[in-house]
Amino acid sequence: MRLIALAAVFALSLAAPLAADPGFWKNEWPKTNFERTSIESWVEIISGGPPKDGIPALSDPGFIAAADETRIGDTEPVITVEIDGAQPRAYPIRYLTWHEIVNDTVGGVPVAVTFCPLCNSALTFDRRINLGTLSFGVSGKLRNSDMIMYDRETESWWQQAIGEAVVGDLTGTVLDLVPSWMESWAEFRDRNPDGLVMDQPRYNRFYGQNPYRGYDQSKRPFLYNGEMPPHGIPPLMRVVRVGDRAWPMDRLAVEQQITEAGVTLSWRSGQASALDTAEIAAGRDVGSVRVRDGQGRDLAHDVMFAFAFHAFWPDGQWMLAR
Template sequence: MRDSHMTNGISRRRVLGATGAVGLSALAGCLGGPSILERGTNDESTSMSGPPTADRSLPEEYTADELEAASLSGGPGQDGIPSIDEPQFASADDPPATLEADDPVFGVEMDGEAKAYPQYILVWHEIVNDVVGGEPVAVTYCPLTGTAQGFYRGESEFGVSGQLINSNLVMFDRGTETWWPQILAWGLNGPLEGAYLEEFQVTWTTWGRWREQYPETVVLTEETGHIRNYGDDPYGEYNPRSGYYDNENTLFTPLATDDQFPPKAVVIGMRNADGAMAVPKETLRDQLVIEGTVSDVPYVTVYDEALDTGYVYHNPATEAVEYDDGTFTVDGDEYDPDALPLEREIAFDAMWFAWFGYYPSTVVHE
């Protein structure tokens, strides 16, 4: 059932304080703080250009007016949750002392350079403006929707607008101040309204898994230029899972709802010109290979046990993909899960309520 209504006038701070997940004073002093910028007054950024955009088509199930009407304040104002603009890194042999092997990290590998961004740091910042493999990028994370996504940023930087839509982070770029709902990767208003961002793959995994696969990786440190209580997640914990991450309550009403899965069950979501699809991550762990179609176009999703993640491939020729003794075979040849001879799509972990809220026409592959 589609529902455009979202709880108005209720901030993340107020709801979390009321539910006991964290005290209001802690959030006011750490998660956000006073707004640094007001929308439209960032004079310093006016000389910057906006991020590069892509010639692509993604499902659009709401109009810009509907999405703007559904936007609400998350509490802190624009840049009140500060992005990390001068990230500092440590080697895999000398990681932050509080980073444990089972802690979630968001892994990126570009042009031979690997970096890991711990969830317990990004929960306080949501955006890291960085350079990986020579490319200026933004690694973004929304705690309320469990989505970690990467965007090319060009000469611009991304910041946290302070707004939420469908509980999801709304970014803005400091070059044009266009709003960008993270999951949609789409310009909601401003000079780049209607444009799409260029994305790259971000892997939600654990520090131990990422370090094992990429021993030369570096890892983001707590030297962010901001004073935060790193290691004390204001929403709960992932290791072990607790608080907001371990209950079925959402802080705000989704744009659309569906009870096929628990609201915060993790799905691997993919969307492109054919439409949107979702694969329950727990099912993928069990089955290893899942096939299905989107608008009659065949796709196959495979499981990477080493990183506990999944990859979605466009499979128009319906190549037979099989798993045997740790490797995948296609047409008799063996491949690693991230290197099948098929066109790979951008896909990422998301909480089911958030994915369905934005893409109620999504096709589920099980």
């Protein structure tokens, strides 16, 4: 289980750099080709605590009608996936907190719906590459505090925040993003009365509870040794990332709608932070974000912590208040 005190996990991580060696990992990863990698130093990769599949990814989950769901609080966050030809689907963060990856198929599109709690990164990928369709699991490894996924076909390692294979035969392959967004359960349900919501998985987990209590109000990120973001931006402030640009959430929450760089970002209140209080539904209001292009179409984006944006896009553009 991932219900571990952050201090205890930190203690485990102190020894991780000593084990940052493919020779140490090969027993657990016999299929992974460690001769191919885009990572400059193995020390960048550390253990997050759980072993391979210690956080069990889900595949082909069950769904129920949105109107029949009674367990989820109105303000709880869900990841919404709307694909033409399919009923809209909501993937509750109360489940993704404990599983981090859901392998599913929506409207004929094989997708991986992902959530990295330590970066607040929620991204949906198309699982198809030119060699076929992949299925993803949780490696238990972190880089810049971000989850490293792995595909079960080649056991290549993938960086969740950028959707790119960084170790193994598929190194350099980039997954296509599927537009999705985080919003409150009430927003999804009210907009999609005929929509579907992922049913509660059959695992013994404290669903609805937040094992990272108070994390997004911390002064420093967890299991991260990189540079802090510039411009005095708090490292755990949420930013809206579109490509290599990031809009700080405090600016968007004040302006509520911003049109810049060919995109329109809108903010509305009503979504609870999943990384605040012990009970997710009681988390403080951090609001919901939608990102659309000039034709009003939803765009793939991420609402992640500022430190993670700076780590993976060190030359990225910060869209500060004018």
